[in-house]
Amino acid sequence: MCDHGKNIYKPHLATITAMTDETPDVRSFRLEFQDEAVREGFAFRAGQFAEYSAFGAGESTFCIASAPTRKGYIECCFRAVGRVTEALRSLEVGDTIGVRGPYGNSFPIEEFYGKNLVFVAGGIALPPLRTVIWNCLDLREKFGDITIVYGARTEADLVYKQELKEWQERSDVRLVKTVDPGGESPDWDGRVGFVPTILGEAAPSAENTIALVCGPPVMIKFTLPVLEKLGFGDEQIYTTLENRMKCGLGKCGRCNVGNVYVCKDGPVFTAAQVKAMPQEF
Amino acid sequence: MPKTITEQNLRFLIDALIRDGKRVVGPKRAGTMTLYEPLGSGEELALGQLPRRSAKEAFFPLSEPLLSFRKDREGVTVTDVDLGRFPETVLVGALPCDAAAPQIMDAVFSWDYQDEFYLQRRRLTTIIGVACTSADDACFCTMVGLSPTETRGSDLFLTPLEGGGYACQAVTDKGEALFIGHHELFAEAAAPTPLPPARPEGGPVDLAKVKAWLDEHFEDAIWEEVATRCAGCGACAFLCPACHCFDIVDEGTAEKGVRRKNWDACAFGKFTNHASGHNPRDVQNKRYRNRFMHKFKYYDDKFGKTLCTGCGRCVRACPVGIDIKGILEAIMKYE
Numbered sequence: 001m002c003d004h005g006k007n008i009y010k011p012h013l014a015t016i017t018a019m020t021d022e023t024p025d026v027r028s029f030r031l032e033f034q035d036e037a038v039r040e041g042f043a044f045r046a047g048q049f050a051e052y053s054a055f056g057a058g059e060s061t062f063c064i065a066s067a068p069t070r071k072g073y074i075e076c077c078f079r080a081v082g083r084v085t086e087a088l089r090s091l092e093v094g095d096t097i098g099v100r101g102p103y104g105n106s107f108p109i110e111e112f113y114g115k116n117l118v119f120v121a122g123g124i125a126l127p128p129l130r131t132v133i134w135n136c137l138d139l140r141e142k143f144g145d146i147t148i149v150y151g152a153r154t155e156a157d158l159v160y161k162q163e164l165k166e167w168q169e170r171s172d173v174r175l176v177k178t179v180d181p182g183g184e185s186p187d188w189d190g191r192v193g194f195v196p197t198i199l200g201e202a203a204p205s206a207e208n209t210i211a212l213v214c215g216p217p218v219m220i221k222f223t224l225p226v227l228e229k230l231g232f233g234d235e236q237i238y239t240t241l242e243n244r245m246k247c248g249l250g251k252c253g254r255c256n257v258g259n260v261y262v263c264k265d266g267p268v269f270t271a272a273q274v275k276a277m278p279q280e281f
Numbered sequence: 282m283p284k285t286i287t288e289q290n291l292r293f294l295i296d297a298l299i300r301d302g303k304r305v306v307g308p309k310r311a312g313t314m315t316l317y318e319p320l321g322s323g324e325e326l327a328l329g330q331l332p333r334r335s336a337k338e339a340f341f342p343l344s345e346p347l348l349s350f351r352k353d354r355e356g357v358t359v360t361d362v363d364l365g366r367f368p369e370t371v372l373v374g375a376l377p378c379d380a381a382a383p384q385i386m387d388a389v390f391s392w393d394y395q396d397e398f399y400l401q402r403r404r405l406t407t408i409i410g411v412a413c414t415s416a417d418d419a420c421f422c423t424m425v426g427l428s429p430t431e432t433r434g435s436d437l438f439l440t441p442l443e444g445g446g447y448a449c450q451a452v453t454d455k456g457e458a459l460f461i462g463h464h465e466l467f468a469e470a471a472a473p474t475p476l477p478p479a480r481p482e483g484g485p486v487d488l489a490k491v492k493a494w495l496d497e498h499f500e501d502a503i504w505e506e507v508a509t510r511c512a513g514c515g516a517c518a519f520l521c522p523a524c525h526c527f528d529i530v531d532e533g534t535a536e537k538g539v540r541r542k543n544w545d546a547c548a549f550g551k552f553t554n555h556a557s558g559h560n561p562r563d564v565q566n567k568r569y570r571n572r573f574m575h576k577f578k579y580y581d582d583k584f585g586k587t588l589c590t591g592c593g594r595c596v597r598a599c600p601v602g603i604d605i606k607g608i609l610e611a612i613m614k615y616e
Binding site: 006007008009010011013034053054055056057058059081082085087096242243246250251253256257258259261264278280281 | 348350357361362396535536538542556557
């Protein structure tokens with residue numbers, strides 16, 4: 001973690017070096033820190049997040065979407081849905097934003113060594129898992145089978161389309177991509193059906209397997225029973241929770257779910273931990 | 282022998298501290314009410330009435346700048362706030378319910394990340410507490426493990442005496458330093474007789490029992506019963522010595538502006554609203570439940586302390602009559 005000096009609320013400055021419109025309302029940024037010491041020293045773990053500033057508009061919370069194994073840059077991915085995210089989207093390559101972080105806990109990747117991995121994601125919830133996917137693919141020999149089940153409402157809503165192609169072409173990854181019924185185009189070559197349904201049909205084995213699930217609350221709600229039916233225990237299932245955040249570091253009192261601070265105790269949780277929380281998220 | 286100080290000398294002490302270049306904050310008359318404000322002289326100290334707001338503003342201002350930013354052809358420059366610039370402060374005349382609160386809040390402001398905006402002010406502040414000789418029916422410090430003579434949180438503690446003046450007790454080294462630095466203003470008395478302390482109604486509440494009940498009753502009819510009426514005005518949070526939730530906002534434009542830390546309250550409707558429109562606390566009683574749970578369960582779970590000092594300000598201020606001590610009493614009756 002980079003030293004923010006005495007002012008924990010002061011962001012590092014980063015330049016937007018590349019951007020992609022993943023969907024009509026989702027944009028991803030590649031960012032390089034302007035300070036050399038920060039650029040060299042910035043380290044994070046998959047699952048951690050940062051507070052990204054559009055100066056003048058404010059800060060917004062997104063995961064760090066690039067893999068921690070890749071140095072020299074970080075990436076983020078966000079939907080333009082409010083004042084700050086619209087301000088971020090109005091920026092151009094070469095512009096400066098602020099980045100505070102990394103914050104939060106992370107996926108315990110080392111505990112997954114030697115196991116099979118099943119990634120289940122929906123829509124714009126792919127970025128928090130994408131960081132893990134590339135982290136694991138960069139260390140491919142450490143893991144068993146890797147299965148990715150990813151879907152969105154329509155083809156246009158799929159993010160990281162280029163990477164989906166790469167994963168599809170790899171022989172050491174099984175990608176099952178899907179769109180909701182009615183969301184397919186005439187030459188769609190994936191499945192059609194809601195993510196939980198398609199997961200059930202793909203039926204990955206629960207034996208020596210960890211499942212990582214990210215998606216809107218409704219998708220999680222229907223995915224957990226499918227995993228349960230496939231034999232996954234609550235300690236074998238990991239997810240991330242999101243909540244409205246401001247400080248990102250445990251002080252402003254905004255993101256708690258019961259006595260759990262999503263910014264400090266999370267955002268990564270096991271299904272067992274999520275079930276133990278009061279259902280206010 | 283116990284030390285004492287006369288009313289007159291207490292005011293001279295304040296004048297001396299001001300001459301020394303210290304910022305002195307204390308209860309001051311403001312119209313019909315009393316507020317903790319910076320004092321211009323010892324004359325302005327107005328003890329004997331509960332200040333309307335808590336003393337937390339001395340450590341945690343209502344609004345403060347965190348940094349400023351500027352954009353020009355070369356790029357963006359972020360300018361830090363000078364964290365060395367906070368003045369040395371003496372908070373004189375803090376009631377026990379107000380003096381005890383910063384010690385409770387210290388835990389969250391130093392949880393892994395050190396919030397120097399708060400912690401620096403804490404380091405630079407000496408607290409002179411004073412015992413209460415009167416209480417109204419909203420006061421409930423005795424229900425939450427404190428009392429009108431509680432010295433916890435004060436550096437120097439004054440107890441009003443029969444015949445005037447105060448007995449003085451150094452609770453910490455900072456308090457002791459005041460004796461040493463201004464020894465000519467203090468006297469020694471063989472057996473000073475204190476005035477009888479205030480007697481708030483309501484005996485001690487078993488806070489462990491309350492927490493144990495809260496552990497099991499996130500879902501319970503009580504929340505709708507007591508809190509559907511909550512107007513979401515946030516007065517409780519703003520007046521409370523221990524509430525510390527805040528917002529971070531940018532003011533200005535992309536070219537030039539300031540990022541500020543401002544008080545906020547979980548009572549407000551949009552506090553937990555997601556950009557998508559989803560709100561985990563979508564109705565008011567869920568928001569009140571969070572306030573109560575934070576004070577009597579979550580803060581204990583995380584830091585081992587109760588986030589309430591029983592000052593009663595929320596009870597006095599609530600426009601719809603929600604009574605936090607009444608809820609504590611109701612919970613105590615369960616089981």
